[in-house]
Amino acid sequence: MSMSTSKNNSRNNSRNNSRNNSRNKRWFMLSLVAALCLSLLSACGGKSESGANSSGTAANGGNKGTEGNEVTLRFMTWDSGQTLQPYQNAINAFMEKNPGIKVKVESVPDNYDQKLLTSLASDTAPDVFMAWNYPLYVPGGALEDMQAWVDKDNYDLGKYYPILMDYMKYDGKLWGLPTTYSTRAIYYNKKLFDEAGVPYPQDGWKWDEFVDTVHKLTKPGQYGFIMTPDDVMTMQPYVWSNGGDMVSEDGKTVEGVLNSVENVETMTFLKQLYDASSKINSAGKFSTNNGLESFQTGQIAMFDNGMWPLGDILKEGKLDIGTVTHPLPEGGSLKGIIHTSGYSMPKSGKNKEAAWELIKFMSGEEGIKIITANKFAFSPVISVDEENGYAADPYLEAFAKELEGSDKLIASMRNEKWSEAEDMIRAGVQAIFYNNADIQSTLNDAAKQAQAVLK
Amino acid sequence: MAQSSAGQTLLKRSFRRKRLRENAAGLFFISPWLIGFLLLMFGPMVFSLGISFTEWNMVGSPKFIGLENYAHMFTSDPFYFKSMIVTFKYVFIMVPLQVVFAILIAVLLNRATYGIKFFRSIFYLPSLIQGVTLALIFSWMLNDDFGPVNYMLELVGLPRVHWLTDPNVALYALIFIALWGVGSPMVLYLSALRSVSSEYYEAADIDGAGPVRKFFNITIPLITPTILFNILTSLISAFQTIVLAFVLTGGGPANSTYFYSLHVYRNAFTHFKMGYASAMAWVMFILIVLLTGLVLASSKYWVHYEDDGGGR
Numbered sequence: 001m002s003m004s005t006s007k008n009n010s011r012n013n014s015r016n017n018s019r020n021n022s023r024n025k026r027w028f029m030l031s032l033v034a035a036l037c038l039s040l041l042s043a044c045g046g047k048s049e050s051g052a053n054s055s056g057t058a059a060n061g062g063n064k065g066t067e068g069n070e071v072t073l074r075f076m077t078w079d080s081g082q083t084l085q086p087y088q089n090a091i092n093a094f095m096e097k098n099p100g101i102k103v104k105v106e107s108v109p110d111n112y113d114q115k116l117l118t119s120l121a122s123d124t125a126p127d128v129f130m131a132w133n134y135p136l137y138v139p140g141g142a143l144e145d146m147q148a149w150v151d152k153d154n155y156d157l158g159k160y161y162p163i164l165m166d167y168m169k170y171d172g173k174l175w176g177l178p179t180t181y182s183t184r185a186i187y188y189n190k191k192l193f194d195e196a197g198v199p200y201p202q203d204g205w206k207w208d209e210f211v212d213t214v215h216k217l218t219k220p221g222q223y224g225f226i227m228t229p230d231d232v233m234t235m236q237p238y239v240w241s242n243g244g245d246m247v248s249e250d251g252k253t254v255e256g257v258l259n260s261v262e263n264v265e266t267m268t269f270l271k272q273l274y275d276a277s278s279k280i281n282s283a284g285k286f287s288t289n290n291g292l293e294s295f296q297t298g299q300i301a302m303f304d305n306g307m308w309p310l311g312d313i314l315k316e317g318k319l320d321i322g323t324v325t326h327p328l329p330e331g332g333s334l335k336g337i338i339h340t341s342g343y344s345m346p347k348s349g350k351n352k353e354a355a356w357e358l359i360k361f362m363s364g365e366e367g368i369k370i371i372t373a374n375k376f377a378f379s380p381v382i383s384v385d386e387e388n389g390y391a392a393d394p395y396l397e398a399f400a401k402e403l404e405g406s407d408k409l410i411a412s413m414r415n416e417k418w419s420e421a422e423d424m425i426r427a428g429v430q431a432i433f434y435n436n437a438d439i440q441s442t443l444n445d446a447a448k449q450a451q452a453v454l455k
Numbered sequence: 456m457a458q459s460s461a462g463q464t465l466l467k468r469s470f471r472r473k474r475l476r477e478n479a480a481g482l483f484f485i486s487p488w489l490i491g492f493l494l495l496m497f498g499p500m501v502f503s504l505g506i507s508f509t510e511w512n513m514v515g516s517p518k519f520i521g522l523e524n525y526a527h528m529f530t531s532d533p534f535y536f537k538s539m540i541v542t543f544k545y546v547f548i549m550v551p552l553q554v555v556f557a558i559l560i561a562v563l564l565n566r567a568t569y570g571i572k573f574f575r576s577i578f579y580l581p582s583l584i585q586g587v588t589l590a591l592i593f594s595w596m597l598n599d600d601f602g603p604v605n606y607m608l609e610l611v612g613l614p615r616v617h618w619l620t621d622p623n624v625a626l627y628a629l630i631f632i633a634l635w636g637v638g639s640p641m642v643l644y645l646s647a648l649r650s651v652s653s654e655y656y657e658a659a660d661i662d663g664a665g666p667v668r669k670f671f672n673i674t675i676p677l678i679t680p681t682i683l684f685n686i687l688t689s690l691i692s693a694f695q696t697i698v699l700a701f702v703l704t705g706g707g708p709a710n711s712t713y714f715y716s717l718h719v720y721r722n723a724f725t726h727f728k729m730g731y732a733s734a735m736a737w738v739m740f741i742l743i744v745l746l747t748g749l750v751l752a753s754s755k756y757w758v759h760y761e762d763d764g765g766g767r
Contacts, residue, residue: 111724113724113727114513114724117512117513117514117727118513120513120514121513121514121515136512136727137514139512139514139515140512140513140514140515141514141515142514142515221600229709230705230707299600417726419725419726420726420728423534423721424533427533427534427709427710430707430708430709430710431709434622434708434709435709449533452531
């Protein structure tokens, strides 16, 4: 009797022990798990904090910027390497002219918006920075209203193209002075056209001709064109030239605009284009600049891009290329899309006087002439653009024509929540392209979803 | 009676003191990790929990909106459940495959063959290449037009596969690439296999058990603690997977690889909806904790610890 109870006891004990063991094990595992999964969360927080700290020390180290003393300005750009050089040249010229002002260039090629937003939020933003997405930065109230500075100096804004000035505004206020700009056009590989016996496209060509040309230039291992459902932004020239739009002028209404009769026509054409071109492309990864490699290796006959790669292509001299404006629908007119950005400063800046001088120089005749040399980009100052004569250049003529009829802001400049609305539209276009979804009803649904985001 | 109870409390006290000392030693050993956690991770975690109840785009001050972010997730975000389904699909295919492959390779490498050390290194080597490098290598390996994988398929008369560009294939291609890292769990299994006492096999031999029987009745049960560990760690990392999809597909084609983590990233750093992204990250956190809890709870039915089998 007593034997069995003691046995029972010991068994109980050992069971308790093992339960404790496994409980400890479990707690250990759980805390391990907790730590592992939270690395996702803290990765974001940690990154932004360290970013703010590093720029914070830099800002404190900078001079306070009183007249007479030497001032050090921080200038932030996403350009780096070769594309930074033209800006660096202009900055060097500025420093020569203004011995009291030193400019330190900070090049941030990756996660630019993220870096800029964190530095704005922590009052450690650079004195002058490049910006393109004003709807994103403006609502936080961290940007300096540039109108006051323009008024103070009676600075002449009339020297810029009016459409570019629209890109510098949001919510009715002026937030920057323009840097450079580029429109988009279609590049074509003359050799592939010759091989297929297809005549080179001419400005003013029609949508059907485009689809037809793509068909003729597509064969195993070669595509006439790459059309993807992913890059909604660059579909806008087609939408506009057919009299449609993606969102109302004020950026508030998508329903009834996106799913208009005109846009159903445009989408029908784009679907034809997609069917004729590379069926499946480097999905999701083909955006504004990709496809360049495929074009350079002769895998695609035509591609849609800004003027940026032109200099390199011509310099290498391996490709015999031509450029042509976007094709048009019957009775449509050319309405190009514009890529541009501005120089801005933060409201909390400590050297605003010097910053304004730098901005005036970089965006004005002197600076812009240096920056746009060697066909690097178009000048926002009309007189410099005329002087450069790029509009008469055989390769740049098409790009210049795209600007002429351009009178619309890209949708992302009209509403700060556009990137999210665009996700809904992209999903719709994907359904149309990949799964042959009904165009009208898909656009109706996408419009409804996008509208819900913008409300 | 009284004497024995006094003795017992004395014993208990000394036991407790010993326990305390052991705990202190344990805490000391993990202190670098603990301090790192408290200093670097705990703050941002609490911050992100707070932010998850607000609307905030990083500039300006966060606006408190209560549970709106959480409500949006479950009611009006058309991508939320889509990305959740993609993630679950990935996890529930990837994790079992990884466990099976890792064990199979470990078993093969657990033989005393000539040059086995060389083969062990060779099989482990690939897992040294991870993350973006791995993704870039496979972006060329799986390239539609001039990737070696498609070239080899063509050599044996099979059609080319659009690995990363076909909505029906891309997710499986990513799983295939992720299995590249099977070397690290393989090493764990190998060491677990080597610690299985040969006495069990000898006894089984005497009882006339075949190799299959030995594998399922001796080997597998004895390495279940390692299997549990492997399932937990790969479950967690699979739920958070982002690098491969981020680099190779960007979530496409047609959102077929649009993982939950990409949706979080996109909301945080494309739409700059920090509050919503934080809320989503916290839901994922809770989900992972629940699932791992479930796995741990189930472990008492299938994990065998050699030391608590019969009660000492």
